[in-house]
Amino acid sequence: MTYARPDALVSTEWLADHLDAPDIRIVDGSFFLPAQKRDPKAEFVNQHIPGAVFFDIDEIADTDSPLPHMLPSAEKFSARVRKLGLGDGNKIVVYDTSPMTGACRVWWMFRAMGHKDVAILDGGLPKWMAEGRPVTDDPTPPRERHFTARLDNTLVRSIDDVKALIDSKREQIVDARAAGRFRGETPEPRAGLRSGHMPGAFNLPYNELLDPRTGTVLPADQLKARIAASGIDPSKKVTASCGSGVTACVVGLGLYLTGAPEAAIYDGSWTEWGGRADTAIVTGP
Template identity: 35%
Template sequence: MRPPSRFSISSILTPTAFKSLIASSKSPVIPLDATWYLPNSGRDGREEFLSERIPGARFFDIDEVKDTSSPYPHMLPSAEVFDKAMSNLGITRDDILVVYDKQGNFSAPRLLWTLKVFQHPSIFILDNYPLYKREGHEIDTKKLSAVEEANPAAAIYESPGLIEDRVVAYTDLRQVIVEPLFRKKFNIIDARPYARWTGEAPEPRPGLPSGHLPDSISIPFSEVLDESSKEFKDTSKLQELFLEKGVDPDKPTIVMCGTGVTACVLETALGKSGLLLEDKPVMVYDGSWTEWAQRSDDKFIIKGKH
């Protein structure tokens, strides 16, 4: 695998800092609602957006803006598909984007990472929507009949393209895993719940075996968030957590989860921690466990604890 190139830096905003950004910015500040729920949750992010959103928000559907030719749920779209989606949302590259989700740092980091790999110049994540509501900031509850009602006229958006070396493909990861000495040169971190990592709990997708990659580290994404507020933990606590779990700051890091969504929570948290050197960055295995469990040899699907 090639050493990854430089990556755009994003910032984490408190609700108060978000409001200050809107008040002080000379460029348009556009909130992007990236709410997504697991298929068995019975909830729909798009439908909830129609009833409630941050004023001026637009809905970015991670279930639609993806590689629809792939059998895996959330593979990154092509630059053409991404650019078309952004254009349809009325977004230009001069806009400042602030992503959020209704759960509070669940699916918004996936959109944040997507915007980073497609090199949008100015991006932030709101930390977070439930806290924004509790603090009494303005909410738009006008009922919309269609998401398009919240969007202005289409714009022209042209990204510079995807930073490919921040995305790990199955063939790349297999190359790492097959050779034990090689895989020990990487931090491989899994964001799924611990019981799915050990294989004790089933995957939410029927027929998919649970378990984990050899030499991977289990850090459920919930552990980088405050239990009550769902905010990202502060820098010192994140550093302590990652070091305690065995993350080596001198190694490049690969993060994964079930379908590539909550892996990005870890990617954001690792960035906030400041633990990793710039030349030892975080890469996301886009297909994540859903792809690995279907394509890999059984000997590379490990059950139990290390």
């Protein structure tokens, strides 16, 4: 069984064969939570796939928002990626150094900004390096290119959108956090947040869509089965949420690959919802 929309992924073999293709741009979208005490930009400088540029989701963001790495305006996104040498007509391949999380966020951001020719390196840098493929510490001098950003409002949801969706049940809310956090049994890693989940939400932990041995996305049949087991109706649109809008994008990728309606991402996610007093929260399964 093959993916319904395989264009969202490229293999390490494919990228190795296309490293020098003139229309390919490679992006390192690595991201870590503060508690992980890792610096993705420093790691990128130390080693990266030849030709790659670094995409900082905390800087290519709405830095005026009190919430972390919120989607920036189309104007800011366009200005930042243009300086990275990413432009109209490029096929953008995103990878990261953790299991697909930062790469999926960058993939979603490009799609939300209207650039659909973007794919994720399946297995990321760990798989690339495990296969003995080349890395370098040479910087990639970007040549500025024109990038046209047009926000696709069907792919992003605000807190008011989510409140309305809970009332109308027009879309399914899917929470990508671990089951303990979803049920309210495990404290949130960010201080000051209440525990639990949104009323009516389904739980689909993002890591359950990945092969723990390789960091690659599950094969198509297993991916479809795991999504179905969560209780989601694959014919109905999903709004995905998580801690801060990053791992929700892994769920978005999984749904995209299976041919389900393309998911929206609740950008503020639990950092916003769990940090406010005017939001409904339930605990338990």
